[in-house]
Amino acid sequence: MSMRAAVYHGSRDIRVEDLEVPDPGPGELLIEVHAVGVCGTDASEWSHGPTMFPISRRHPRSGHMGPMVPGHEFGGRVVARGPGVEGFPDDAVVASGAGISCGQCPACARMLTNFCENYFTVGLQRNGALAQYVTVPASICLPVEEHGLGDDGAALVQPMSVAHHALRQGSPQPGDTVVVIGIGGVGAFLVFAAAEMGMRVVAADLAAERLQIAETLGAHRTVEVDRDEDLASQLRAALDAPAEVIYEVTGVDEALRAALAAVTPRGRVVAVGLGAKPVPLDIRTLTLREVLLVGTNAHVFAADFAASARLVGRRPGGWSDVAPVALPLEALVGSGLKPMVDGRAERIKTLIDPWSQQMRPTGGWPVE
The missing domain is CATH 3.40.50.720 (NAD(P)-binding Rossmann-like Domain)
Known part of the structure; x- marks a missing residue:
């Protein structure tokens, strides 16, 4: 089965392509993505990268090398589970922290997972969520429906x-x-x-x-x-x-x-x-x-993520002033990344919906 994805090939070269839907590995979830945020890191990599994306040199921890799907601010709906995953029923809405830590090094032992010796990030050092599907460790995913969040709200938890x-x-x-x-x-x-x-x-x-x-x-x-x-x-x-x-x-x-x-x-x-x-x-x-x-550097999943989901869900009426629309993949560069690089972004937070064929209003916010 194939999916649509935005694939980074090099500086100012992102192409919407058909890729195979990935299979979740041990401990992973397969997420159907309906909203993913783009940030200054994504814009910088598009404009004058690659600096973080492992395009021409294999990343020592993720193992990725070559064209890559960006996207590290995301949530979505669970569609499959890899071996060893418990819980996370089909169609559960989850947010992902994106950063992967080993859990065994001295930094992880001190709960400083953002300084893990083996740290890497989905969407920065391996294929991310600017695609219709993405795989991600279940250990860095959090169900968010109890906080009143749908797909669009889930994509705001990581930046929060x-x-x-x-x-x-x-x-x-x-x-x-x-x-x-x-x-x-x-x-x-x-x-x-x-x-x-x-x-x-x-x-x-x-x-x-x-x-x-x-x-x-x-x-x-x-x-x-x-x-x-x-x-x-x-x-x-x-x-x-x-x-x-x-x-x-x-x-x-x-x-x-x-x-x-x-x-x-x-x-x-x-x-x-x-x-x-x-x-x-x-x-x-x-x-x-x-x-x-x-x-300050990134976040610590155990200390920051659940609290951030509660914060995103705590704003009555939602976040349509901060993230008013979700763009299709084809508009990622022209209406998303390039305006950020040029200093003329129209929105505080730009979301992308890999399934949409046109710009849509965001929604699914907590009820006032």
């Missing part, structure tokens, strides 16, 4: 999990004032997660329409950034209380420096966004103000 992990890295407490710089795919989920957990959230972005969405996600205040003015000064002017934690999600040099300058003494800055090159910093800013600069 990345945001949830980043949020935890900043160690905010209920009542703290936190700032989120950049209301994109991860930033929007950060705003919602922080607000749901009782923090006072200040959202900063260049785009007024994204700040309007941030308000509906729970932002206490917003800052429409003026490129011609000092960012740190703009952030300070918007604060009615010291910012204990600032999450920098854009990966822009100036934004990280502004975050370090605007955070309260002894505060924390979490560097979520990854820039294209190293960022020069004046270390005295950290030392003299006792500021803690923290990194």
